[in-house]
Amino acid sequence: MRNKELGNDMPIGVGLIGLGTVGSGVVELLQDAPASLRRRKHVDFALRRVAVRDLDKPRSPALAPELLTEDAAEVVADPDVQLVVELTGAPPAFEWVSEALRQGKDVVTANKALLAERGEELFELALANGADLMFEASVAAGIPIIRSLRNGLVANRVESLYGILNGTTNYMLTRMSRGAGDYADVLKEAQDQGYAEPDPTMDVSGMDAAQKLAILCRIAFHCTGTGRDVFCEGIEQIESRDIEYARELGYAIKLLAIAKQQDGRVEARVHPAMVPEDALLANIHDEFNAIQVQGSAVGPQVFSGRGAGRLPTASAVVADMVELVERKAAGASTSIGDMILGEDAVAVVPIEDVQMRYFMRVLVRDQPGVLAGIARILAEERISIASVIQKERDFEGGSVPLVIVTHEAREAAMQQAQQAVATLDAVQGAVKLIRMEDL
Ligand SMILES: NC(=O)c1ccc[n+]([C@@H]2O[C@H](COP(=O)([O-])OP(=O)(O)OC[C@H]3O[C@@H](n4cnc5c(N)ncnc54)[C@H](OP(=O)(O)O)[C@@H]3O)[C@@H](O)[C@H]2O)c1
Missing domain, CATH: 3.40.50.720 (NAD(P)-binding Rossmann-like Domain)
Incomplete structure (x- = not known):
């Protein structure tokens, strides 16, 4: 030495x-x-x-x-x-x-x-x-992302940052997309392979990625948020079926850590997101990590490599x-x-104020007027529909899966709509929402 x-x-x-x-x-x-x-x-x-x-x-x-x-x-x-x-x-x-x-x-x-x-x-x-x-x-x-943000990109205003910051969940989602099974199967496989801890909560809940995003936000945006201020949703509810629908629409599902400038504040959130399948981040597989940074001077840059390991x-x-x-x-x-954050420190935008597109999936009884009922709820929340996919009657007891993709909507409105749709008589089970990012 x-x-x-x-x-x-x-x-x-x-x-x-x-x-x-x-x-x-x-x-x-x-x-x-x-x-x-x-x-x-x-x-x-x-x-x-x-x-x-x-x-x-x-x-x-x-x-x-x-x-x-x-x-x-x-x-x-x-x-x-x-x-x-x-x-x-x-x-x-x-x-x-x-x-x-x-x-x-x-x-x-x-x-x-x-x-x-x-x-x-x-x-x-x-x-x-x-x-x-x-x-x-x-x-x-x-991956030298901290050094790059602090030194190499110091002459830039960072406009956005998208990251796959957790190798365990990226491995699991990759395996699901390759037909290796549903959430429980790929979690067990990740544990057997040493990619997931015996208690995987920090990884699968998104909290590990949220803590990493908080660190990057401090550097890139001078943002005060801690890991607890980052909106966080994990991959526990993602099913193989969602990945199949995403693929039909031309998307992949990734656990994304997202930070963006928004009117003097910063959006900071971690959640599963549908990303276009030809986007660079959609093609980061297995346990690999990647970070895509948009700098005001350099434009887009992508950093990729192993995000863990000895x-x-x-x-x-x-x-x-x-x-x-x-x-x-x-x-x-x-x-x-x-x-050190001084008086110009920037706050995190509450998730309710963030706008994005959504994928909504519901299982409904195959009867007239169901789609109209859902469309009415969305219209009341000022959410407009971009496309609807209704599958054949191929699921449990005469119910059909209905997939709705929205135009950009406020998160608060979407959450209201999600709750209201769940109360409709014809709707069975949970109303699944997955956020969409066009990168
Ligand atoms: N592993 C990765 O790929 C990775 C990637 C990025 C960041 N990190 C971070 O790196 C750090 C270390 O991770 P790791 O994977 O190397 O953990 P690890 O394999 O569990 O090793 C932890 C080490 O700390 C020692 N230790 C634990 N409690 C101690 C105490 N109270 N007093 C003295 N020593 C103590 C352990 O001693 P014994 O050997 O005697 O048990 C062991 O040598 C963590 O903060 C982790 O988040 C890890």
Whole structure:
């Protein structure tokens, strides 16, 4: 890990908290140091201390036992540690990171929940103590989207951002679209393949993507929203049947994270969306992630790659470590200023005020006047119909599926209409709504 042959003065003391999937990947990348790393003059890291939960677990790569501790606070307090790398995702992460920043130590983390929910406090703390807090791995792992938004696209006003930010759900929707089964089948398959956690809630509910979107919104739009301010709907209600209808209409269904400028505020939402099947994001398959950014100067750009995994995530962590070390060697002060939201901070638009097109699917009794009844409800909410598909009588007990695609409508109106349609006598079961995005 040392880069002695370049004759640097002093290595940077690194304290690692967490030596699991990502932490072990970071150690491996630093130990194997490719030429691209060795060529960097100031890149000279010395691993001083490593915190884990269980000292008895076998480790690969192996580390000297005296480096390991079960007390993360020891890592933060170690006077030989100048750079703390937090890779646990554990609840006390806020305490460890804030204490490190308070001591003026730089921090690199991959912890999206920490940044999405408590970023404001941490960035303020970093600025106050002249420390840096870097977090490239927290969104889309190895895809350098944070660095691109903060640096490469700094001369742009970001107009919109569409992301597939969760690999688990993208894998599941891809498998459903390939006929691998319905939601429960593909969830089990994703768990067997190691793409989904035993408790998949954060992924399938959209919350993981919402936290990532909140982080991107802070950078791209100077937006105050946390993960909880992002409207969030998961993929739990998506059925293979919806994917088939989408295909008939020329669309694919993706769990999209969407952020757009809207009259001085920002739309920020995560939900399943129908996207045209020839759109770039419709063709991001399996566990891959992608982000499409519309910049005022550069126009559209798409970033794509693996959004999780040991080495892709470690790659982003090491990139942050290198940038920090080089910035310090050049005598630069903390770079966190752009992450602090001042008086020009932008708020999130309530979902009720957002306008888009909708796909509505209902199962109705095959009798005269049903379509007229639904059309009347939509008209009362000032929602106009773009097209209607009525299938043959091929479903349960003489009922037929009816699919309606609307023109642009307000979400609040659409929700009212959804409730009213559900009360019609001829309507059976739930009224399914899927939002449509033309990208
Ligand atoms: N995995 C990915 O693909 C990925 C992608 C992007 C971001 N991230 C983020 O990266 C972070 C780490 O994820 P991961 O997948 O590497 O997790 P992981 O495999 O579960 O590893 C967690 C590590 O943290 C240690 N740890 C947990 N609680 C601790 C405590 N109280 N004190 C000290 N050490 C503790 C564990 O120790 P033991 O080894 O002893 O159990 C383990 O080494 C999370 O914030 C995650 O959201 C992960």
